Amino acid sequence: MPSHDRRLIGAALVLLCGVAAADTVYVTLEKDDAIAVIDGATGIRTRTARIGKRPRGIALAKDGKNLYVAASDSDAIQVIDAGTLNVTGTLPAGKDPETFAMDPDDRFLYVSNEDDGRVTVIDIAARKAVKEIPVGIEPEGIAVSPDGRWVVSTSETTNMAHWIDRAKLEVVDNTLVDPRPRAATFTADSRQLWVSSEIAGTVTVIDTETRQPLKTISFKIAGVTPEKVQPVGIRIDPARRYAYVALGPANRVAVVDAQKLEVKDYLLVGQRVWNLEFSPDFGRLYTTNGLSNDVSIIDLASHKVTKSVAVGSHPWGVAVRP
Amino acid sequence: MTPALALKLLIRFNRLSACAGRILLSSGIVALALFQAAALGGPAPVRRQTPAPVAAPQAVERLTLAYLGQLAEAAAVRPYFEPVVADRGVQGARLGLVDDNTTGRFTRQEFALAETRLAPGDDAEAAFKRLVADGRRFILVDLKPEVLRRLAALPQAHDVLLLDVSSRDDALRGGDCASNVLHLLPSRAMRADALSQYLAKKKWTRWFLAVGPAPEDRLFADALKRSAKRFGMKIVAEKTWTHSFDDRKTPESEVPVFTQGSDYDLVLVADEAGSFGDILSYRTWLPRPVAGTQGLVPSAWHHTLEAWGAIQLQNRFRQQAGRWMTEADYGAWLAVRAIGEAATRTRSLEFEAIRSYLLSDGFALAGFKGVPLSFRRWDGQLRQPVLLVQERSLVAVAPVEGFAHPKNELDSLGYDEPETSCRAKP
Incomplete structure (x- = not known):
């Protein structure tokens, strides 16, 4: 079938499923101390607003009203009105917050504090740190299981995923992973944890029940030396059909068959791709490309990169609002 | 103290x-x-x-x-x-x-x-x-x-x-x-190659080589010469800096004379002890940058x-x-x-x-x-990787983009497997 026809059918399917809904994409710009806003459907940048210093991790509240942004050099997580982009408050995030994860019930934020080897638990409503949990050296990735049982923190120099029992807020188990773990993501059913290891160039898939690795996925790209393959961000679709892995300076997103745990394809995006986010309808994937200063938009029906949007200096994190 | x-x-x-x-x-x-x-x-x-x-x-x-x-x-x-x-x-x-x-x-x-x-x-x-x-x-x-x-x-x-x-x-x-x-x-060879890759990218290929009196300076000069050959650099002049204990000599009078006589893109200095390399910048006969053990330093x-x-x-x-x-x-x-x-x-x-x-x-x-x-x-x-630095600025990191290697780009720095003279492999 000519690709032209395939595209038409794809478009028809998209229309049938009613998934062409508009969405708003928020991108933190690490070197611009700003946040850029993109209209997801058109791929047009609509706004840029100054926020705190060195913004990196970003998440949207469940009700879609507030954005939370880790302003690393301001030592705070800023609360930002998603409509006006005004900073309306700050959460005490400890020193140099980089990444954080939201509770399934929107009550707590879990923050990686790289400098002092701790995970800080913040009560969002009270705007207060309620607990600090010691983990390994340089905690980086953090994830909360959708069933609410686990908080997992990965430490870059200790090379472990630390399993924090969310009810007790204590580390109860540790899984050794490959060197320099970056991001951690649970599958929608909470049964698997995926951890990317930047220096080893691998993703470890861990069984939640046993906390033992099921498989380590590696990536081989023709014409790219193995040292350039540095996996960071991971997104897995809710049906666990495909997982997408940002491969950093390899400038590609890997498409992984999430059932067989095998790489299906590599999609060429911008330079040093770090973080990923789905559109609310799972029809598109947005990538932040730190060195080419743009966001790539991937159409997930066809697995094709459809657009790149110039956003500003060093795009880092991405969140999407319906 | x-x-x-x-x-x-x-x-x-x-x-x-x-x-x-x-x-x-x-x-x-x-x-x-x-x-x-x-x-x-x-x-x-x-x-x-x-x-x-x-x-x-x-x-x-x-x-x-x-x-x-x-x-x-x-x-x-x-x-x-x-x-x-x-x-x-x-x-x-x-x-x-x-x-x-x-x-x-x-x-x-x-x-x-x-x-x-x-x-x-x-x-x-x-x-x-x-x-x-x-x-x-x-x-x-x-x-x-x-x-x-x-x-x-x-x-x-x-x-x-x-x-x-x-x-x-x-x-x-x-x-x-x-x-x-x-x-x-x-190694010195890796450091010299890191510099060469960057200078090749800048097309600063004609070098004035200033070598100190210590045996280590000679070793770094040798590494620079090997690297120059590898990356197609031309050493247009090579001079040894001598310490004469002569009170009449000052950096202001000596460096211009020392660096006079030929044209080059930059001065490469081999002075590991730091006895003269720091006085070269801004005193050369021609306005030329300094790299090596001082100036732009591989580290x-x-x-x-x-x-x-x-x-x-x-x-x-x-x-x-x-x-x-x-x-x-x-x-x-x-x-x-x-x-x-x-x-x-x-x-x-x-x-x-x-x-x-x-x-x-x-x-x-x-x-x-x-x-x-x-x-x-x-x-x-x-x-x-080897960093190319000056006191308050990281200038580049080698391997510099564009210097490929069939196995590992890091092996574009220093002695690669076919070149080694080591016979007692670890």
């Missing part, structure tokens, strides 16, 4: 610095006790959970590494504003130990460090033999190349791994190499490096040592981390298991320079 006083204070002392490890370990044991309680007494989970697999409380295993360092006699008087570093290297090893023990508290492995720091003139051979007699088999060394060469050849060194945390000597990695030595810092580690999480290591080091991390500190940190990483992956503290893992394909060390580091099997050199 004057350097002389610092040296006097540095009378040889031995010390076991496992206390940091012990503190971490005891907190680790407490944490492990909590693991079980939490796993069994947690709230009703959504799905049935097996208890966390911590039920078998294995005994903690322990490995003691050794550090053998000897201060060199200061070759030149350091300027008063340069801080005296009397504990170079060993501070890096101590930080590596903390890092290893943090992982170790989860893997039931504990690391300690036996420190031996010698004053100039002390007997390094006797100290080395004592360490071996005490059962130390991983020995970090911060020693002059000729001393390291002698120790590595001793019968006592046969079943020992020496981790050279400070030398840059090409002969130690080439014709004089030993199978029981690994080198953590870049394994530098305080301007923040990327790739390096700022974390810089901060942790500074908090511990109260100063910036030197190259030797970075070398020692890498050595301790390399052993820790091998121990974690092999789940073993056995000498042979760790040694062979260090040289295996699976070994990948995170050294905060953006790519995995590993050892070249042909000469025991740690392959790594």
